[in-house]
Amino acid sequence: MMLDGLGFPEAxxxxxxxxxxxxxxxxxxxxWRLDAPGFPAETVIDAATGGPAMPxxxxxxxxxxxxxxxxxxxxxxxxxxxxVPLDAAGRAAGAPLVHADLSAVMSxxxxxxxxxxxxxxxxxxxxxxxxxxxxxxxxxxxxHPDGGIDVTEATFVFPNGCxxxxxxxxxxxxxxxxxxxxxxxxxxxxxxxxxxxxxxAAGSGPDGLSIAPDGTxxxxxxxxxxxxxxxxxxxxxxxxxxxxxxEPIATGPGAGPLGVYDCAVLGDTGRxxxxxxxxxxxxxERVDTGRIVILDRKTLS
Numbered sequence: 001m002m003l004d005g006l007g008f009p010e011a012x013x014x015x016x017x018x019x020x021x022x023x024x025x026x027x028x029x030x031x032w033r034l035d036a037p038g039f040p041a042e043t044v045i046d047a048a049t050g051g052p053a054m055p056x057x058x059x060x061x062x063x064x065x066x067x068x069x070x071x072x073x074x075x076x077x078x079x080x081x082x083x084v085p086l087d088a089a090g091r092a093a094g095a096p097l098v099h100a101d102l103s104a105v106m107s108x109x110x111x112x113x114x115x116x117x118x119x120x121x122x123x124x125x126x127x128x129x130x131x132x133x134x135x136x137x138x139x140x141x142x143x144h145p146d147g148g149i150d151v152t153e154a155t156f157v158f159p160n161g162c163x164x165x166x167x168x169x170x171x172x173x174x175x176x177x178x179x180x181x182x183x184x185x186x187x188x189x190x191x192x193x194x195x196x197x198x199x200x201a202a203g204s205g206p207d208g209l210s211i212a213p214d215g216t217x218x219x220x221x222x223x224x225x226x227x228x229x230x231x232x233x234x235x236x237x238x239x240x241x242x243x244x245x246x247e248p249i250a251t252g253p254g255a256g257p258l259g260v261y262d263c264a265v266l267g268d269t270g271r272x273x274x275x276x277x278x279x280x281x282x283x284x285e286r287v288d289t290g291r292i293v294i295l296d297r298k299t300l301s
Contacts, residue, residue, distance in 0.1 A: 001043055003032055006173055006290030007231040009275040011058045011074075012208065012264035016090070019264070019273050020044070021054035021292065022073070029073055031090060034082070035059070039127035042091075044071070045084055057123065059115025061145065072099060072115055074123060079103040079110045081121060081143055100143040105151050108138075112208070114162040116171060119145035122170060124159030135176040140183070154183055154197045160222050161262060162207035166215065169198075173206035173219060180206055180219060180230060203228050203240045206298050208262030212297065218243075218272065220260045227274055227300075228259050246276050246293070247287060254278055254289035270297045 006026030014020075017035030022028075027047035032111045033040050045051035056074035061083070063069035071084040073096065083099035084092055100121075102110055108126040115121045120142065127138025137155035140162075144150075157177035164170050169182040180202040185195040205223030209230075212218065217230045219240065228240035248257045259279040277290035284290065 001034070001039070001294040002289040002291055005288045005289055006147060006277070006278045006292070007211075008261070008281075008284050009216055009290045009292050010155050010208065010262050011056060012210075012262045012273050012275055012292070013058050014050065014264055014266045014273070015060070018067075019274065019292070020058055020089070021262075022058060023290065024054050024056065024076070025052070025277075025290075026288075027055070029058065029071070029084075034294070044090075045073070045092050045096060049092065052082065052096075054109075056111050057113025058115070059113055059121055061115075061119040062117065066182070069119070072113070072121055074113050076109045076111060076112050079106045081110075081113070081147075082121065083262045100147045102143075102149065104139050105141055105149060106138075110160065112161050114164060114269075116164065124156065124162065124172065127156075128159060130158070130176065140172070152183070152185070152195060154181075156181060156183075160206070161210075161220070163209060163211050165211050165217075171209060171211065171217065173202065173209050174199075175205055175207055175222065178202060178204055178206065180209065180217070182232070200230070200232050201234065201238050202230050206258075207260070208264075210263045210265045212265045212272075213268045218263050218265065220263045220274065222261050223257045223279075225257055225259050225276075225279055227263055227272075229300075244274060244295060246274075249278070249289060254283065254287040256280055256283065257290075257297075258289070265297070271295070272297050272300075 010154040054076040054077035061069035082096040085094040087093040139151040190211040207222040208220040262275040278284040
C-alpha cells in the first residue's frame with residue numbers, strides 16, 4: 001500500500017487506525033485513514049488554516065470525556081509548539097494556538113518531538129545551520145503540559161526522531177552524528193540533573209525511528225536512503241542491518257534516488273509505515289517526490 005504525491009513526509013504517528021504525518025514542504029498535517037473506505041488522506045491543518053509553514057513533530061495532549069486530546073504540532077521555522085483543538089472525529093475544531101514558545105532556548109529551527117502520555121513533550125532542534133556550520137550539540141527542550149519549558153543538560157547532535165522504549169528511555173536519533181542515544185531521566189526530576197545517556201551506532205544519517213513491541217529498533221537512514229534494524233548492543237563502529245531500500249524514481253521531473261526519512265511501527269500488527277522523498281531536498285521542494293509505503297515487518301530482510 002502506498003500514498004504518493006507528497007512533498008516531504010515526516011513525523012509518522014499511528015493513532016486510532018490512521019497514520020498522521022507532517023508534509024513539511026507542503027505546509028500541512030495529514031491524516032491518512034487506513035481504517036476508512038477508500039483510504040482517504042485528509043488535511044487536518046495547513047498554512048491557510050493557521051498551521052505552520054513547515055510542520056514537524058506531532059503528538060497529543062491527554063483527552064477526556066470521549067474526546068481526543070488536542071494535537072501538538074512543532075512549528076519548525078517559528079520555533080514553537082502549536083496546539084490544535086480536535087473534535088471527536090479527529091478533525092480540527094478551531095484555529096491553532098501557541099502552546100509553547102521555544103525561541104528563547106533555540107537559535108535554529110525546531111524539528112521532531114515525542115509526547116508522553118501525560119502531555120509532556122520533548123522537542124529537538126537543529127542546533128546549527130547544516131548548510132553553513134560544523135555540527136554542534138544542542139539540548140532537548142522539555143515542554144510541560146501547561147506549556148512551561150526547560151532544557152536538558154544532555155546534548156545531542158541534530159536531535160531528530162525520538163520515541164520512548166519499554167524501559168522508559170527516550171531514544172533520540174542524532175542525524176549528524178550517525179548514532180542513536182538512549183536518554184534516561186529520573187522520573188522524579190523536574191530539571192535536567194541525573195540524566196544518563198547511552199549512545200550506539202545507527203548508520204548514515206539516522207532521521208526518524210520507531211520501536212516495535214518486541215523491542216526491535218527501526219531507524220530511517222536519510223543519507224543512506226534505507227530503513228535499518230539497529231542492534232543496541234553492537235559495537236560503536238558496527239553497521240546496522242539494512243532491511244529495506246526503495247527503488248529510485250526512474251523517470252520524470254523527480255527522477256533520482258530516494259532518501260528514507262521516517263518510519264512508524266503499528267503495534268503488534270506487523271505493519272510498518274516508511275516515509276521517503278528525493279535525496280535532493282531542493283528537488284523535493286519543487287516536485288512531489290514524497291511517498292509513504294506500508295510494509296509487513298515479516299517480509300523485511
